[in-house]
Amino acid sequence: MNGERPVDRESLHLDDRKLDSVPDWVGGIGSLRELHLDGNLLSSLPPALETLSALEVLHLRRNRLESVPESVSRLTLLRDLRIGKNLLTEIPDWLWDRESLEFLDLSENRLSSVSPRIGRLTELRMLDLGHNALSSIPEALGELTRLKDALYLSDNRLTAVPESLGNLRELRYLSITDNELTSLPETLGRLSKLRELRLYNNRLEALPETLGGLPDLREIHLAHNRLTSLPESIGELGSLRELRLSNNRISSLPESIGNLRRLTDLDLRNNDLTALPESIARLESLTHLDLRGNRLLSLPDGIQELPNLEKLDLRWNKLRASTWIEDLERRGCAVLR
Numbered sequence: 001m002n003g004e005r006p007v008d009r010e011s012l013h014l015d016d017r018k019l020d021s022v023p024d025w026v027g028g029i030g031s032l033r034e035l036h037l038d039g040n041l042l043s044s045l046p047p048a049l050e051t052l053s054a055l056e057v058l059h060l061r062r063n064r065l066e067s068v069p070e071s072v073s074r075l076t077l078l079r080d081l082r083i084g085k086n087l088l089t090e091i092p093d094w095l096w097d098r099e100s101l102e103f104l105d106l107s108e109n110r111l112s113s114v115s116p117r118i119g120r121l122t123e124l125r126m127l128d129l130g131h132n133a134l135s136s137i138p139e140a141l142g143e144l145t146r147l148k149d150a151l152y153l154s155d156n157r158l159t160a161v162p163e164s165l166g167n168l169r170e171l172r173y174l175s176i177t178d179n180e181l182t183s184l185p186e187t188l189g190r191l192s193k194l195r196e197l198r199l200y201n202n203r204l205e206a207l208p209e210t211l212g213g214l215p216d217l218r219e220i221h222l223a224h225n226r227l228t229s230l231p232e233s234i235g236e237l238g239s240l241r242e243l244r245l246s247n248n249r250i251s252s253l254p255e256s257i258g259n260l261r262r263l264t265d266l267d268l269r270n271n272d273l274t275a276l277p278e279s280i281a282r283l284e285s286l287t288h289l290d291l292r293g294n295r296l297l298s299l300p301d302g303i304q305e306l307p308n309l310e311k312l313d314l315r316w317n318k319l320r321a322s323t324w325i326e327d328l329e330r331r332g333c334a335v336l337r
Helices: 024-028 047-051 070-074 093-097 116-120 139-143 163-167 186-190 209-213 232-236 255-259 278-282 301-305 323-331
Strands: 011-013 034-036 057-059 080-082 103-105 126-128 150-152 173-175 196-198 219-221 242-244 265-267 288-290 311-313 334-336
Touching: 024 047, 047 070, 070 093, 093 116, 116 139, 139 163, 163 186, 186 209, 209 232, 232 255, 255 278, 278 301, 301 323, 323 334
Parallel strands: 011 034, 034 057, 057 080, 080 103, 103 126, 126 150, 150 173, 173 196, 196 219, 219 242, 242 265, 265 288, 288 311, 311 334
Antiparallel strands: none
């Protein structure tokens, strides 16, 4: 490989080559706009990298880098930088001055803090800080108002997220799973473009009433928390398709849940439900209803009228017999009991 001569090209993929150094000839490709070096054995990058003045995309995931190479600081046109799954313990200050960045992946490293200067990256569309050791996120996060594609904060040590989160009004995907959150800011309800919200494996005891202010939300994943109830405003989520609430402590559901006319999947397994609201019979799009592991003694008769129900899981309850359950089975619905 080191004997190859540079050619006039815009993209170069050297992924998964077991390289422990970057070939010298790479520095001679002045036209290079994308350089992919994922899945190698790199612990450093050559100074010659800074000569790639046209470089816009640099992928360095799954290497052995202990720091962000200084040569990257000279790449003034860089808009996509991915250094996930390395050995980084800190981020150099100059990185926060790369205001052209649109995609930044720092996941699966050993970061314990993030500088407030992150707010300078005002062109960011995607930010991945997941799988680190972060105990807090600076309020400056709210300055990233062009963040649109995704924000990943999963698998850290977060006990809270900043109120400024509500400023990210273009954000479509938010994941803060596997942390230690006990509550969410009321400003969550300002994320009016949000489509998917993942919060499973936390310590949430309640959800903000402002949750109903997310008209585009299609999925909520809240398994393995400490919720005892849902806000009445959940019925305002008119675009919701999936509501996953397994392994909480929910003892009752609000009547407003019946307003979720587009809901297809409702997972309530392993909670403390003793009854369901009659309004659940209005969930006309529902295909899967998981009720196993609750304390249910009976079900609303209207469930038999749900036109699209394909699977009803009733295991590990103490239900009295319902004649209409057999009608559901004859119709083709799989009923587990």
